[in-house]
Amino acid sequence: MKYKVIIILIFLMLLPLPGYAAWLSQFLETKEYATNTIRYVTTFYRKPKAQKRIVFRRAKRITSVSRTEVYEIIRQASRKHRIHPDFIKSVVSAESDFNNRALSSKGAMGLMQLMPATCRDLGVSNPWNPKQNVMGGTRYLKSLLSEFKNPHKALAAYNFGPNNVRQNKRWPKETRIYVARVMKKYRKYRSASD
Numbered sequence: 363m364k365y366k367v368i369i370i371l372i373f374l375m376l377l378p379l380p381g382y383a384a385w386l387s388q389f390l391e392t393k394e395y396a397t398n399t400i401r402y403v404t405t406f407y408r409k410p411k412a413q414k415r416i417v418f419r420r421a422k423r424i425t426s427v428s429r430t431e432v433y434e435i436i437r438q439a440s441r442k443h444r445i446h447p448d449f450i451k452s453v454v455s456a457e458s459d460f461n462n463r464a465l466s467s468k469g470a471m472g473l474m475q476l477m478p479a480t481c482r483d484l485g486v487s488n489p490w491n492p493k494q495n496v497m498g499g500t501r502y503l504k505s506l507l508s509e510f511k512n513p514h515k516a517l518a519a520y521n522f523g524p525n526n527v528r529q530n531k532r533w534p535k536e537t538r539i540y541v542a543r544v545m546k547k548y549r550k551y552r553s554a555s556d
Contacts, residue, residue, distance in 0.1 A: 427462050427492050432473065435493050439500035445507070448551035450500055453520070456544045462492045474499025517541045 433447075436454065440447035457475040458464035470477050472495035481489050486498035506516035506524060519527040522537040533541075 429460050432460050432462070432492060432496070435496045436500075438493075439496050442497070443500045443504040445500060445504055446552075448555060449513070449548055450496070450503070451551055452544045452547035453499070453503060453517070454496070455547050456540060462490065462495070471495070472499075474503075476502075514541050514545070517544050 432454065433451070436447050436450045439445070440450055454460060454473050457470075458473050460473065462473050464473070464475065465471055466475055468477070471481075471489040473492055474495050476484070476486060476489050476495060476499055478489075480502060481487075481498065484498040484502055486494050489495050489498075503516065503520060506519045507513065509524070510516045510519060510527065515527055518533050518537050518541055521540045522531075522533055527533075
């Protein structure tokens with residue numbers, strides 16, 4: 363008897379409600395559905411392995427851009443945010459070696475290796491888009507330069523996190539190497555352009 367009731371209840375739940383199919387087909391095409399899907403993915407795929415698989419699949423579908431195209435985007439970002447193009451170029455070189463499909467083991471994406479939370483803060487909707495990535499990364503770099511008034515500290519904040527630099531935490535070896543590498547590239551690019 364108990365099983366019959368359960369089977370009947372399941373059968374009744376599976377019956378389509380009038381108008382449900384029409385509503386569902388309209389809902390699947392709305393912005394609300396897209397927003398909810400993105401919210402679901404970012405909420406329930408916080409497990410690093412699952413998130414990496416999703417992001418990596420998307421990164422494989424992105425077409426590569428040439429260095430010439432990247433240099434032009436860097437020039438535009440430089441003019442807009444008033445940062446020397448060679449400084450931006452140095453960060454891009456150190457972060458991704460000009461590979462717009464670069465994906466770090468920690469989930470940083472694109473030319474300037476933006477983390478998902480940073481993308482949300484900067485309004486970068488597609489970190490795989492070279493222009494959005496460089497514009498967002500340059501805006502972030504400009505805010506760090508304005509706050510710390512020192513390129514070494516700004517680069518450390520870019521790599522190690524601004525809160526860690528604000529709290530005067532000791533920079534890890536990785537960050538010290540990163541800052542030295544970017545500054546070395548910057549001097550190299552500057553001397554080549556002079």
